[in-house]
Amino acid sequence: MAQDDHSGAELAAADSSHAANVPAVKTGTALIQADAFENPGFPPHRPRVTDEDPKKERRAQRTVYTLFYLSILGSVWAIAAYMLFPIESNDVGAVRLNNMFIGLGATLALLGIGFGAVHWAKALMEDVELADERHKIGGNEVARAGAVKVFQDADRESGFTRRSVIRNSLIGALVVFPLPAIVLFRGWAPQDEHPVELLSHTMWQKGTRLALDPSGAPIKAADVTIGSAFHVIPEGLNDLEHGRLEQKAKAAVLLMRLNPEDLNENVNRTSWSYNGIVAYSKICTHVGCPVALYEQHTHHLLCPCHQSQFDVADHCKVIFGPAKRPLPQLPIAVDDEGYLIAQSDFTEPVGPSFWERH
Amino acid sequence: MSTATPTAPQRRSATAAASNYIDERTSLSVFVKELGRKAFPDHWSFLLGEVALFSFVVVLITGTFLTFFFQASMAEVEYDGSYVPLKGVEMSVAMASTLDISFDIRGGLFVRQMHHWGALLFVAAIGLHMLRVFFTGAFRKPRELNWVIGFTMFILAMGEGFTGYSLPDDLLSGNGLRIIDGMIKGIPLIGTWTSFLLFGGEFPGTAIVGRLYSLHILLLPALLVALVAVHLLFVVVHKHTHYAAPGRTQQNAVGPPILPIYAAKAGGFFFIVFGVLALIASMFTINPIWNYGPYDPSPVSAGTQPDWYIGFADGALRLIPPGWEFVWLDRTWSFNILVPLIALGLFILLVVSYPFIEAFVTGDKREHHIADRPRNAPTRTAIGAAGVTFYAGLWAAASSDILATHFRLTMEGVIHALQAVVLIGPFIAYFIAKRVCLALQKKDREIVLHGYESGRIVKLPGGEFIEVHQPLDEYDRWKLVSYETNQPLMLRPNDRGKITVAQKIRAGMSRWFFEDRIAPVTKGELEASHHSSQH
Numbered sequence: 002m003a004q005d006d007h008s009g010a011e012l013a014a015a016d017s018s019h020a021a022n023v024p025a026v027k028t029g030t031a032l033i034q035a036d037a038f039e040n041p042g043f044p045p046h047r048p049r050v051t052d053e054d055p056k057k058e059r060r061a062q063r064t065v066y067t068l069f070y071l072s073i074l075g076s077v078w079a080i081a082a083y084m085l086f087p088i089e090s091n092d093v094g095a096v097r098l099n100n101m102f103i104g105l106g107a108t109l110a111l112l113g114i115g116f117g118a119v120h121w122a123k124a125l126m127e128d129v130e131l132a133d134e135r136h137k138i139g140g141n142e143v144a145r146a147g148a149v150k151v152f153q154d155a156d157r158e159s160g161f162t163r164r165s166v167i168r169n170s171l172i173g174a175l176v177v178f179p180l181p182a183i184v185l186f187r188g189w190a191p192q193d194e195h196p197v198e199l200l201s202h203t204m205w206q207k208g209t210r211l212a213l214d215p216s217g218a219p220i221k222a223a224d225v226t227i228g229s230a231f232h233v234i235p236e237g238l239n240d241l242e243h244g245r246l247e248q249k250a251k252a253a254v255l256l257m258r259l260n261p262e263d264l265n266e267n268v269n270r271t272s273w274s275y276n277g278i279v280a281y282s283k284i285c286t287h288v289g290c291p292v293a294l295y296e297q298h299t300h301h302l303l304c305p306c307h308q309s310q311f312d313v314a315d316h317c318k319v320i321f322g323p324a325k326r327p328l329p330q331l332p333i334a335v336d337d338e339g340y341l342i343a344q345s346d347f348t349e350p351v352g353p354s355f356w357e358r359h
Numbered sequence: 360m361s362t363a364t365p366t367a368p369q370r371r372s373a374t375a376a377a378s379n380y381i382d383e384r385t386s387l388s389v390f391v392k393e394l395g396r397k398a399f400p401d402h403w404s405f406l407l408g409e410v411a412l413f414s415f416v417v418v419l420i421t422g423t424f425l426t427f428f429f430q431a432s433m434a435e436v437e438y439d440g441s442y443v444p445l446k447g448v449e450m451s452v453a454m455a456s457t458l459d460i461s462f463d464i465r466g467g468l469f470v471r472q473m474h475h476w477g478a479l480l481f482v483a484a485i486g487l488h489m490l491r492v493f494f495t496g497a498f499r500k501p502r503e504l505n506w507v508i509g510f511t512m513f514i515l516a517m518g519e520g521f522t523g524y525s526l527p528d529d530l531l532s533g534n535g536l537r538i539i540d541g542m543i544k545g546i547p548l549i550g551t552w553t554s555f556l557l558f559g560g561e562f563p564g565t566a567i568v569g570r571l572y573s574l575h576i577l578l579l580p581a582l583l584v585a586l587v588a589v590h591l592l593f594v595v596v597h598k599h600t601h602y603a604a605p606g607r608t609q610q611n612a613v614g615p616p617i618l619p620i621y622a623a624k625a626g627g628f629f630f631i632v633f634g635v636l637a638l639i640a641s642m643f644t645i646n647p648i649w650n651y652g653p654y655d656p657s658p659v660s661a662g663t664q665p666d667w668y669i670g671f672a673d674g675a676l677r678l679i680p681p682g683w684e685f686v687w688l689d690r691t692w693s694f695n696i697l698v699p700l701i702a703l704g705l706f707i708l709l710v711v712s713y714p715f716i717e718a719f720v721t722g723d724k725r726e727h728h729i730a731d732r733p734r735n736a737p738t739r740t741a742i743g744a745a746g747v748t749f750y751a752g753l754w755a756a757a758s759s760d761i762l763a764t765h766f767r768l769t770m771e772g773v774i775h776a777l778q779a780v781v782l783i784g785p786f787i788a789y790f791i792a793k794r795v796c797l798a799l800q801k802k803d804r805e806i807v808l809h810g811y812e813s814g815r816i817v818k819l820p821g822g823e824f825i826e827v828h829q830p831l832d833e834y835d836r837w838k839l840v841s842y843e844t845n846q847p848l849m850l851r852p853n854d855r856g857k858i859t860v861a862q863k864i865r866a867g868m869s870r871w872f873f874e875d876r877i878a879p880v881t882k883g884e885l886e887a888s889h890h891s892s893q894h
């Protein structure tokens with residue numbers, strides 16, 4: 002029985018706007034006013050100017066076919082432009098022209114059809130408005146009862162409910178059968194590698210020279226003036242046959258020289274720098290963008306992706322932004338020829354945090 | 360067609376013969392008869408969904424063209440195409456073939472730009488369409504499932520966008536993947552391995568572009584096409600909603616017939632959408648990968664922006680305060696990544712389930728085919744405004760650096776302001792929107808009771824000035840009075856004399872939704888006001 006949620010009383014049949022739903026359907030908390038206005042029905046039809054004025058009608062007709070002819074013109078234009086504006090090698094300007102003229106021709110071709118058709122529909126096609134009856138969604142009682150009976154018959158004939166051992170074993174099999182497919186996904190990455198292992202090491206080793214990115218030329222300590230910053234890669238990176246980008250994504254380093262008094266060094270890391278020259282991982286500890294904006298007078302590094310800021314004078318501690326950990330420091334020294342070298346690999350994994358990191 | 364029988368040897372036109380041929384093999388006439396003259400309600404806001412559908416078609420067409428030239432391989436080559444500044448540069452085959460599409464194939468750049476602009480429009484149109492459906496309550500019974508399907512398509516469309524953005528393997532797309540990689544790694548337990556498997560080893564690896572390509576041109580579009588079909592099938596089953604107007608009821612669908620007017624308008628509109636995308640693509644460069652160069656994990660890329668629809672996620676990452684990462688139980692817990700992921704997940708869940716929440720609160724089991732005016736559902740509209748503010752705050756945060764440099768503010772200031780927008784803004788927006796709705800409803804009541812202000816001032820015999828009010832005719836009035844309000848639920852014990860927890864929750868929510876309400880004018884009220892004004 003239909004009830005509303007206020008009084009539990011039966012619904013008044015006054016809800017003319019939902020009559021088809023009443024009285025079988027709950028109206029919930031909707032407040033149905035007995036005294037509501039009734040739908041006045043369709044207002045009288047108002048003719049358009051093109052219905053009344055033959056001149057306007059002819060004008061509309063002219064507009065529509067002109068638009069369609071313009072469309073043809075546009076298509077021809079686009080074809081002509083394809084031939085007339087070849088892309089000359091080495092000329093970006095030609096690419097622009099080709100792009101623009103083919104594009105404008107196609108635009109005209111498409112818009113001509115589009116506006117023509119819409120105008121035809123709006124101004125000239127008979128202004129018919131229909132009112133279709135809506136029917137309640139969902140089958141009627143007979144259909145539903147029929148569907149229920151189909152399932153019951155199917156159940157009885159197959160014994161799906163009765164033969165529960167068969168059914169349950171089938172369900173079991175269906176649950177287990179996709180598992181091999183999941184296992185196959187292990188093959189998405191090499192079988193003999195382990196991500197935690199890989200993430201924990203970079204190309205830097207004891208004695209690897211610091212080289213300029215991208216040229217690969219080694220850097221002499223004497224060439225690093227106070228206030229300068231260098232983008233650095235390990236020497237030999239560019240000669241790698243495989244995995245150059247993978248190595249670079251971990252080994253990229255920023256080299257800066259500060260006034261040694263400005264450096265606020267941790268006692269057990271004083272040997273990691275050389276004459277105010279310090280090297281830090283360039284890979285952001287947030288989600289891994291290159292932290293490459295160096296503000297010389299504040300000694301701050303800024304990550305362009307989410308604006309984490311690191312203080313180089315203070316072991317690249319995070320001073321703002323979503324990153325948590327300082328950028329890892331690469332311990333450096335100078336070899337006999339005066340080139341900067343790494344004392345070892347980084348002492349912790351570089352880049353974004355991961356679950357197994359600690 | 361069906362009247363032609365073998366015993367009637369009249370001459371038939373070629374069209375009739377062809378129709379007959381097809382019908383005898385397909386029963387197509389049944390569909391034409393059934394659907395051809397269906398009334399299709401018409402309103403500008405109903406076009407948003409069409410924009411989405413049509414831009415999707417454009418993206419499919421242009422995308423197919425691009426697949427004939429694009430090569431989804433990350434093998435390294437030395438670029439040897441027409442674009443001189445990059446000649447001799449090492450890059451992946453994917454990047455090189457994208458450059459070839461842009462510089463060596465006539466019209467290639469045009470199609471590529473149309474594809475990209477079309478994709479941006481596709482996602483935007485879905486978003487606007489969803490806002491229309493939300494604010495007019497068009498998600499109510501029987502359309503709840505279509506809301507869920509539509510929302511799923513919104514997510515898939517963003518997936519399409521992101522996978523497509525990554526394919527050229529240029530500096531920006533690589534950087535985008537870098538961020539995704541970092542985010543995945545931050546997920547507890549499965550993150551490290553998920554990233555490792557996805558990238559086929561260490562980032563960036565040589566597999567990801569090919570894998571995303573499979574998703575981009577096969578899996579995601581197949582799902583989208585299937586869901587579009589179901590979505591439209593539901594529109595046929597439910598018939599389109601219409602706005603309240605004289606003659607339109609819950610039992611009818613009023614509009615021009617599908618054939619010919621609706622078909623002509625919608626068909627024409629497809630060409631307009633296509634044409635506008637062609638115009639934009641021929642005039643405005645998008646994603647000039649030749650300026651960015653191939654992916655390299657090291658160069659700077661300040662001030663670059665992701666495609667607009669990714670902005671909210673990127674913004675969410677930026678708004679996390681420093682220090683939200685801990686080592687606990689010997690494992691790293693990256694709340695600076697988890698919190699945005701969970702917050703966005705909850706937001707998405709809330710949006711998807713809104714139709715069911717509202718149905719639970721109202722307990723209304725009727726079908727609703729008349730779309731609400733937003734003001735007539737103040738709480739829903741206010742909730743929508745809050746959601747939009749939350750999204751907008753996140754979205755603006757994705758441009759925090761640009762905001763800061765452009766308006767000469769500090770980075771910190773912008774971030775703190777946007778944190779406030781995201782956390783407090785929704786409440787303010789909720790409050791304002793609700794008050795505005797109620798005020799508009801009051802104004803509607805005024806108009807119904809006293810007519811429009813005509814702007815004409817007359818002097819009464821007593822020397823008093825009054826403005827003449829123009830009464831409404833019954834048709835205009837109907838638009839302002841044809842809505843329903845709800846009353847907050849009164850808690851009553853059920854058959855077994857108990858008040859359940861669910862009932863209590865429902866009553867609380869019902870109070871929240873419907874405490875403030877303004878009922879439409881009734882006949883009696885109008886009469887009473889006429890009487891009183893005559894004195």
Ligand code: FES
Pocket residue numbers: 285286287288289290304305306307308309322323324
């Ligand atoms: S990646 Fe550096 S702040 Fe997000």
